[in-house]
Amino acid sequence: MAGAAEYWFYHLEASTLEGVLPGLLEKTLSKGWRALVKLPADKLEGLDTFLWTFRDDSFLPHGREDEPQAELQPILLSATTESAKGFDAVFLIDGAEVADMDGVSRAMVMINGRASEDVQRERGRWKALKDTGAALAYYQQDDRGRWEKKA
Numbered sequence: 001m002a003g004a005a006e007y008w009f010y011h012l013e014a015s016t017l018e019g020v021l022p023g024l025l026e027k028t029l030s031k032g033w034r035a036l037v038k039l040p041a042d043k044l045e046g047l048d049t050f051l052w053t054f055r056d057d058s059f060l061p062h063g064r065e066d067e068p069q070a071e072l073q074p075i076l077l078s079a080t081t082e083s084a085k086g087f088d089a090v091f092l093i094d095g096a097e098v099a100d101m102d103g104v105s106r107a108m109v110m111i112n113g114r115a116s117e118d119v120q121r122e123r124g125r126w127k128a129l130k131d132t133g134a135a136l137a138y139y140q141q142d143d144r145g146r147w148e149k150k151a
Contacts, residue, residue, distance in 0.1 A: 005090070005104040006135040009126060013113035014145040017093065021047075022054050023077055024091070024108060029060070033088035033105070034074055037062075038096035041079035048077055095121050113141075 021037075028035045034037060039047060044064060051060050062075035070076055076087070083100040083109035084090045090107045092097055095118070101107060109125065112118040129136060 004134060005101045005107045006129050006137065007107045007109060007126075007129055009109045009117075009122060009136070009138045011111045011138065011140040011145070011150075014143060015140040017110055017112070018050055018054065019145075021091070021110070022051065022058070022060060023061075025051075025060055026058070028089045029074060033102060034086065035076070035089045035092065036081060036084050036087040036098070037075060037077045037090060037091045038081060038098055039077070039093040041098065043094065044077055044079050051075075051077075061064070090112060094118070 010020065010024075025035060025037075036046070044066075045107070048062070048064055051062055054060075060075060062077060063070055063073035065076060065078040065081060071086075082098060083102070084098045084104045085100060085102055087103070088105045090101065090104050090108045092098070092107060094110075094112075098107075101142075109122055111122045126136065126138070136151070137149060139147040140150050142148050
């Protein structure tokens, strides 16, 4: 499966999505990568606002799919994009999926560890991806919020 995306699962327990996503996006941009953040439509506006205001001394250049020049954004927030063509990294939130992952280096699956339905859904995703031979990694937070690679 040369060239296929690696899937990294992040099991959030000590932190919220808002507590970890900005840092992961900053690391993505520091690699020179372009990121797609796929999430449910009802969360698009809230995440957009949060990323503009999460920290006074930081700037995460991003835009939404429903705004002008979306194709130029280093970080694109989307509820409907089905092709990750042109993106290096994809963040999948609340069970979001992208049908065409062609060209993607890494997909980050964010798991809300405090929601059993999230955990169960993503276990199913892990198993389905494992059955296809995908490269997988699983990170869980310790009690201090640090990531430990578990698989």
